[in-house]
Amino acid sequence: MIKKKWDILLVSEEAPLQEDYWGDFVRYVKSPIEELGGKWPAPHAQHLSIVALATYLRRHGFKPAAVDNIFRLASCAEKFRRILAEGVPVVGISTAMLMEKAAVERIIDEIRAINPAATIILGGATAERQSEVRALGDITVIGDGERALLEVLQALKSGRDLKGIANIYYRDGGRMRYTGSSSDMEINEIPPADWDLLDVRPSLFYAVEASKGCRYKCAFCSYPQLGRQALKKPELVVEELLRNRDRYGTGVQWFSDSNLTSWPDHTQHLCELMIRRRLNVPWSGYVRIDDIARNPGLAHKMREAGCVGFFSGIESGDDSVLRAMRKGYDAKTAREGVRIAKDAGLLVHANFIIGFPGETEETVENTLEFIRKAQPQTAAFTVFWIPVNSDASVWTDKKQWEIRGEGTRWTHRTMDSEQAIAHLRRAMSVVVNEMPNTVIADEYLIVELLGYGLKLEEAVSYSSALRDFHRAKNLGLDELKGKAAGHILDAHRKIDRFLDRSCRAL
Known part of the structure; x- marks a missing residue:
């Protein structure tokens, strides 16, 4: 009999949304190197999700294994299959970056083929929102997974019933039962990630969380915990940043928070601590452009603390669309934020959504005019997407928005998804051919390249x-x-x- 070395195997992979959402951008980035006889690097940067969970479980007495890039790197695929063959009793799958059901099915099919007795636990946004994905596994953890996953493992080990554990779906005969919700785990109780749990870390790009949730409620957004954002003590955040640098040789740190600058005074204090503790590691993250515009000194403090640039979901250059999106600022404020950030020496990546309800040919032109005037160093366009079974207003209030359809296939009173794709392609062409000071890129391109060992x-x-x-x-x-x-x-x-x-x- 093979001795079980592990209590649980945690795995993750990346599979983006379907072709009509990211296809044009992916081709833009990958086609030049492929035309020149090369290929875009296969592995993605290591994921925080499974490492954070494995860290928490290990500190509570369990033996977790964590494997990332399971379909991209031969060594990771071999370890994934070997641990399955050893009879690991539980397998946890993060669906945070698996946007399509087929990607989750592919992993589960391989698990069932090698280790049919394993209990499969799903977590992450795709499993939370899609009942057909939840049905593929035995248990789904909802929300922050650390505490619920620990309780599930304790129950499975002791033979206890799962119905007393909050924040999960579990299989009961032929149906999935939901146990109800409880309060979120206190963010300061979450330990810093033990990245050494991964045998292979392809990138110098390491993610860290300084908060959970989001203070804002943009109409299109499906981010967890909309309208509330828990902040981690800045001292704990900086200790984790220093730990990543000293133990794991971080090349660039990425704040995966929904918005790092929701409370500018808090961000200012965090930056001052980085400076005082001499972090000296480049970093980036998500930032609201109006926070920069309304707090002019913040951009300079961020740059002094090591920030090389940030992603900002500006989303439109048209005031009527910005109001409909409930962004809370106008195009003039956004332009001022871009100017202040660039003057401070920061790279500004601006994202724009094409096709939100109310979008017309004229509003798309206003967005292009915004880019011409503001000149963010990089920009990206995405097609409006309706997140199924989410708290986003465009899903919960579809009738009010006069939306028919879901995901990336939809129509509303001013546009449909096919028209939006056509506008997106034209917008990309205009930026490439007519705007020499703005480059098409995605939010991760610059920091991803830093993670692959390039200098800024x-x-x-x-x-x-x-x-x-x-x-x-x-x-x-x-x-x-x-x-x-x-x-x-x-x-x-x-x-x-x-x-x-x-x-x-x-």
Whole structure:
């Protein structure tokens, strides 16, 4: 009989939304290197979700194994299958980055084929919102998973009934039963992540949470705990940042909070502690642009503390659409925030949603005019998406919004999803061909490249080379295309050398 080494195996992977949501952007980023005979790096940066859970379980006496990149790296796939074959009794799957049911099914099919007796526990937004995904597993944890998962493992080990554990769905005969909700876990009780639980950490990019939830209630947003945001003590956050640097060799830290600047005084204090403790590690995160506009000194303090730039969901350059979205600011305020951040030496990544109810050809033009004037260094466009079974107003109040459909297939009184995709493609083309000071990129591109071992100036140069490659190809500028190709290939040689080292088991 094989001795069970582990109490639970925690796994994660990434599978983005379907083609019509991210397809154009993915092609934009990947097609130049593929045309030049290379390929975009396969592994994604290690996920905080399973490491945070494994850390909490280990500190409460359980033996967790954690494996990321299970379909992207051969060594991770081998470990995943080996632990299953050893008969691990419980497997937990994070669906936080698995946006489609098919991706979850693929993992579960492999688990069932190798270890059919394993109890499968799901967690993360996709399982929480989609009953057909929950039905694939035996148990689903709702919300923050640390406490509920610990109680589930304790119950399974002792043979106790699951019905007394809050915040879970569990299989009872042929149906899934919900046990009801309880208060969230106190954020300051969550320990810093033990990243050494992962044998392979492909990236120098490490995520950290300084808060949970979101203070705001934008109409399109499905972020957990809308309207409330719990802040972690800045002293604990900085200790974790220093720990990541000293133990794991962090190259860039990413604040995965919904909005790092919800309470600017709190962010200011956090930055002052980073400076005082001499963190000296580049970092980035999500920031509301109006927080920067209304607190002019904050951007300079963030830069002094090591911030290289931030992602801001500006979402539209049209005031009527911003009001409908319930963003709480106008285009003028957003432009001022971009200006202040750039003056402080920060890279501004601006995201824009195309197709929100009320969107028209004119409002899309206003967004493009906003980009022309504000000139964020990088920008991205996404098609309006209706998050199913979420707390987002566009889902709960669909009739009020006159929306039919869901996900990325929808129609409303001013536009449908096919028209939105056409507007998105045109917007990308306009930025690439007509706006030399703004580069198409996603929220992670610069920090992802830093995580792959590039220096900041190399990462910025790479994103510019992507723009130049596409522009030269569109306009027949062979000399510019050749120069851009050289930058792209040089960067990928460095990335490949880095990954050859980092993807070996530690």
